[in-house]
Amino acid sequence: MSNVHAPSIADDFNTARLKALLVRAPTAVAFVSGERFEVVSEEFNHLFGFGDESDLTGQNTRAVHTTDVAHAALRERATAAFAAGQPLDEEIEYVKRDGHRFWGRLQASPLQWDDPASEVLWIVEDVSAARALRLQxxxxxxxxxxxxxxxxxxxxxxxxxxxxxxxxxxxxxxxxxxxxxxxxxxxxxxxxxxxxxxxxxxxxxxxxxxxxxxxxxxxxxxxxxxxxxxxxxxxxxxxxxxxxxxxxxxxxxxxxxxxxxxxxxxxxxxxxxxxxxxxxxxxxxxxxxxxxxxxxxxxxxxxxxxxxxxx
The missing domain is CATH 3.30.70.270 (Reverse transcriptase/Diguanylate cyclase domain)
Structure with a gap:
């Protein structure tokens, strides 16, 4: 007898819910494993200048950072924050697909706090206007x-x-x-x-x-x-x-x-x-x-x- 778990109706429905949320919710959300975007919402793609014919899913997270140094530094800060039981919440300069730069507020936290190295949830918000205002x-x-x-x-x-x-x-x-x-x-x-x-x-x-x-x-x-x-x-x-x-x-x-x-x-x-x-x-x-x-x-x-x- 096989021990492989067959997808249930509830599993299929939950998957459909997640897909609908990622497509319709006006929030830029991504699931990240290591340095790879596993799943991204439609709004996340749009925020970074990607669309129907292009997708950040499967790409390296370096694609949205301005430099290798900035990318590596973020990873280090996230690792330290997660190990301390804290999410990462900071403003970062990002780059869109066309090279245009903007400031985004990144809120990142592991899906499982008992395993900080597990998959991570990213929520990004464009705060360029708010940041410019605060600097006045x-x-x-x-x-x-x-x-x-x-x-x-x-x-x-x-x-x-x-x-x-x-x-x-x-x-x-x-x-x-x-x-x-x-x-x-x-x-x-x-x-x-x-x-x-x-x-x-x-x-x-x-x-x-x-x-x-x-x-x-x-x-x-x-x-x-x-x-x-x-x-x-x-x-x-x-x-x-x-x-x-x-x-x-x-x-x-x-x-x-x-x-x-x-x-x-x-x-x-x-x-x-x-x-x-x-x-x-x-x-x-x-x-x-x-x-x-x-x-x-x-x-x-x-x-x-x-x-x-x-x-």
Whole structure:
């Protein structure tokens, strides 16, 4: 009796799923074994200037790199990252089939972490425009280098536009302080911590409106400016963010962890006549939430007390 495994209907269906994904998904994905592209998505081919009559499948990965040195150096960095249980995530200058160069963000990780030398998944995104923007002095002055969110200086500038304004629409702000994040950094290292902060920042952006401003003030402290938003709705948003952070699993290679956060809410009001006053009120509300055990929301009120929103 033969021991050869016959393909099942489920195997055929999963293969069909993978093929459909590689053809239709608007993501440049490739599976790499050693220095060879085993399977690439249609978008991956298009990104590098290949099409129906040409294909990167089966070609050496050197085909998309600018030089032999750059190709070899990438392999060394990937090997070191995988051995440490971390994916490779960096911006690389690539070359298209016609010789045109562009900057791509490569996210690479082995399919099996217990065998880092196994087949590797590549995801590449063209970041040429974003990179050019980040290199401009004006961008650097307004953004945090780790999270790419607005920095404290830009947040204070935008907040100042509303403090003391006679416009009638309400404006609120949230202070978000990640609970015990220093324990994450101590256990996993500063580099992994930075990637976690970036992921948290992107998650915060997804939970607010396009007109809102998300900023990293310092360390693991974030702030969100909510124009045209009164205290009632700010509380709702704060609770949504607290809940989202508590449910969010931070992933970086083999590293997994979860964190919680304390959130302070303040609506700009006449008694808070300066940017520092608003900053202080929000920070005090956040401190009160943290003192209550964290993973909770507190609202600053003009009497100097706090209203509790159960977490």
């Amino acid at each position: 002095p004006t961008w650097t002055a307004k953004h945090d280098a780790v999270t790419e969110l607005a920095n404290r200086r830009e947040f204070e500038r935008r907040l100042a536009e509303h403090v003391g304004s006679r416009r009638s629409e309400p404006v609120s702000a949230l202070w978000v302080d990640v609970d015990k994040f220093s324990d994450v950094v101590k256990a996993m290292g500063a580099e992994v911590g930075d990637h976690f902060l970036y992921g948290l920042g992107q998650m915060l952006i997804s939970k607010v409106r396009a007109s809102d401003l998300v900023a990293r003030l310092e360390d693991d402290h974030f702030a969100i400016l909510l124009p045209d938003c009164d205290q009632h709705y700010a509380q709702i948003i704060a609770e949504k963010i607290r809940s989202a952070i508590a449910a969010y699993r931070l992933r970086w290679g083999m590293h997994r962890t979860r964190v919680k956060a304390s959130v302070g809410v303040v609506q700009i009001q006449p008694s808070l006549a300066t940017v520092d006053a608003v900053l202080g009120a929000g920070a005090l509300a956040c401190t009160e939430a943290k003192a209550a055990g964290g993973d909770s929301v507190r609202v600053f009120v003009s009497t100097g007390g706090y209203e509790e929103l159960a977490g």
